[in-house]
Amino acid sequence: MPQQRPQGVAIPSDRKRRGELAYVEKSHAAFWLILLALVDIVAIAAIGGYVLLGGDDSSLSVMSSQGQVVGQAAHDRAKLQEMSQVILRQRQQNGSLQRQVITLGDQRSSLLADLGQMKSLYSSLRVENSWSIVKEDLAKLFKEEQTVASIPPDLYLTVPVQSDGPLDATVEVVNRLKPLDDPIPNQEVFVSKQDAGLVRQAEGEARPAAANGGSLVTSPDNQQAVSSEDMEVAALEPQAAPTDGASVQSREVQAGELDLTALPRSRPAELDSQSNVKLASIAPQPGFEPAPTPAPVVGPVSGNAQRFLAKMKALQAGQLDEPITILHIGDSHIASDSFTRGIRTRLQSDFGNAGRGAVIPANAFKWAYADGLSMSRSNGWSSANSLKVKAGPYGLSGVRVWTSSPGAKMSLTSKAGSFDWAEVTFYVGPGQGSATVTTEAGSKRVSTSAAKAGSRTVRIEGRSKTLSVAHNGGGRTTVLNWSTGSNKPGIRYVNFGISGATVAVTTRWSDQLIANDIKRIDPDLIIYGYGTNEGYNDNLNMASYRQMAGGLVDKMQEAAPGAALMFIGPADGARRRSSSLSCGGGWYTPAKLGAVRNTLKEMAEDYSALYWDWSSAMGGRCGVAKWSTQNPKLASGDRVHMTSKGYDRSAGAFVSFLERQVKNSLKIASN
Incomplete structure (x- = not known):
């Protein structure tokens, strides 16, 4: 009989009981799954440790290799960053060194300029000190010999007398030496550069003396007397001693040597009795200036100029088996071969003829x-x-x-x-x-x-x-x-010029055709000969001129990078147009001529080139006035161009300058 359920008590159904049992089973399964997962993780960790400690599992080895690649890449990036820092520091050091080089260059230029000034000062001190040396030597002579020696006739100078008539009278003049402690009158010494003869001291109290017992030697029609205060003595050049049988010093005096024994010991008594005579001045006419002093040496010839001079020296010595080509471009002086003809002839005579x-x-x-x-x-x-x-x-x-x-x-x-x-x-x-x-x-x-x-x-x-x-x-x-x-070896001298041209005409030339011609000619030396016509342009802008001239030089240098450069300062010239630079007789130096010359000299320094000043060979500013009036004439009537003799003399001066540089190429080529 089935057991009856008590009333009011809830008895679970079978379905519910089965669900609870299933839940418990699932919980157990989950627990074991979690436990197995933990075991797997531990196993994997153990295997990984094994591999890291030397295991040979292939898959784990691949993972390890990938890790090494990633690590190497990181190391390389760090290395590149380090190298970049090193390069940056080196660039900074290079910039610093370049600035130091520029500073040293400026200091070198300053030192060379100071050296030039010191040389000039040294020369001046030598001249100024020469009188002190003379005084010391004379003092020694006076101590040794107190007697008054006879006045040697070779101390006298013959000079013209200023008068209204012909200058046919002569007087004999000797300077009186003051006591040794007296200052030098006027502090001036006139010395002949050419003869390096006896130094004459210009004194305001100098009086004419005669060589024939105290009588003044003049022509009968030309005698005159003035006060001693009006005495004027010009820069007198030493002349030959008279040959009238008077006693002369037996000792020979070498050129450039001061003969102290020939100086008078005291003022000759006969001079006090002579009439005072005013001497004519033989100083240069107003406007004429002496030749400028050669520029001081500022450094050695370098680069292409040095190589050119060395090549010329080898050619002259017969050690070169190829020709040397010189390219000369410019204006009318070059166009008609007037100036360059004499240069070519001389160089080919001295170094050999390689053709036209x-x-x-x-x-x-x-x-x-x-x-x-x-x-x-x-x-x-x-x-x-x-x-x-x-x-x-x-x-x-x-x-x-x-x-x-x-x-x-x-x-x-x-x-x-x-x-x-x-x-x-x-x-x-x-x-x-x-x-x-x-x-x-x-x-x-x-x-x-x-x-x-x-x-x-x-x-x-x-x-x-x-x-x-x-x-x-x-x-x-x-x-x-x-x-x-x-x-055959020798000189090939090429000249291209156009009458009346300035460097401005070259802007009309084709850059390509210029380059083709220069590469074909292959010059060893390029001579820049423009400047004369620019110097006659009073409105010339010097900055523009320099830029235009530099543009042409750069083109030529680019086509012939191995060629040396040379700049010629324009010849002296004059014209009738009034300016502040007078040469006398209504002729004036063009205002811009000197500026052009200075600009070309500066360019020569910038390009490490040779430089020759044509005007210095003519005697400096207003030298053309003398060239155009002397006999034979060296300059034409326009005072711009030379005569054939003038061009030939100029060519000779140029070749002499160039050959001096060849002879001693260690000196800066600048006259």
Whole structure:
């Protein structure tokens, strides 16, 4: 019988009991799962420790390698940052060193300038101290010999007497020496640089003396007397001693030596009885100035200039087997080969003749001339130069000659014998035709037509005395320059100039054509010869001029980086236009001429170049006045250009300067 449930008591159902049992079982399962998971974690940790301690599980090894890569990358980044810091510090040190170099350069320039001043001061002190030395020596002589020696006749000077009549009278003058403790009158000593003769002391109390027993030697019509206060003694040059049989000192005096024994011991008594005579001044005319003192040495020649001088020295010694080429560009002094002719002749005589080199085409302009060559052209040719016609094309010669007439011919003949090769440089571009180049060694036909403008040089090897260019047709034939030369060692002196030109004309030249010409000529020395015409422009802006001149020099230097540079300060000149710089006779020095000269000298220093002052070879400012009035004349009537003799003398001075630098290339090349 089934057991009955008591009333009011809730008895769980089977379903509910089964759910509770399932819950308990699930709880147990979860517990064991968690326990197993913990065991797995411990196992994995153990395995990882094993691998880290040297286990060989491959998968764990891969994980370890990846970790090492990440660590190495971090190390590399740290290393790069460290190197960047090192580079930054080195850059800072480099900047500091550069600033120190600049400072040292400034200090060096200052020290060299101080050295120049010290040398000048030393020279001045030597001159000022010379009188003290003389006084000491004389004092010794006076102690040894108290007797009054006879006055040697070789102390007397013959000078003209100032009068209204002809200067045919002469007087004999001797200076009286004051007591040794007296100051030097006027503190001036006149010394002849050329003769280095006896030093004469100018005294206001000097009186004329006679050599014939006290009588004044004058012409009968020219005697006059003035007070001793009016006595004027000019800068007297030593003259030869009289040869009338009077006693002279037996001891020979060397040039530049002061003969102390020839000085009078006291004032000659006969001088007190003589009439006072006013002497004519033989000082330079107003406006004339002595030649400027040569610039002090500021440092050694360096760079390309030093290499050029060394190469010249090797050529002179016969140790060079190739020619040296000098390129000289400028104005009218160069255009007609007036100045450069004498330079070329002298250098080729001393160093060897390597041929004429490049020249302008035939009849390029009115005053064009090339020494040593004869050039001509037939009808049909035209020409232009960059001074008169702005539009190009122009190369380094600054001119061009062209024709469109078939058969038109231009010829060159050497007056100095055969050359070894010949070249013709054509302009090429659209509208150009063809030409034939001919020498005695052969001929070449050349096309000058091209899609792009430029130049082309045709060369013919072989001995010949003649060179010609003939137009074949098909357009124009345009010649920029042509050349002849020798293959033996020597000097090849190339000159390109335009009459009336300034450096401004070079801005009309093609940079490409300039570069082509210079690379072909391959100069060892480039001489900048502009400046004369700029000096006559009173409105010239010196900053603009320097910039323009520097632009041309930079172009040439870029095309010939190994070439040395030289600047020539313009020659002295004068004109009728009034200015504060008078040379007398209504002639005046152009106001800007000196400024141009100074600018070119500064540029020479900036470019480590050679520098030669043409005006110093003429005697300085107003030297052209003397050159244009002396006989024979050295300067023409316009006082801008020289005569042939003047150009030849200038060329001689230039070559002497250059050869001095070759002889001693350790000195700065500046006169």
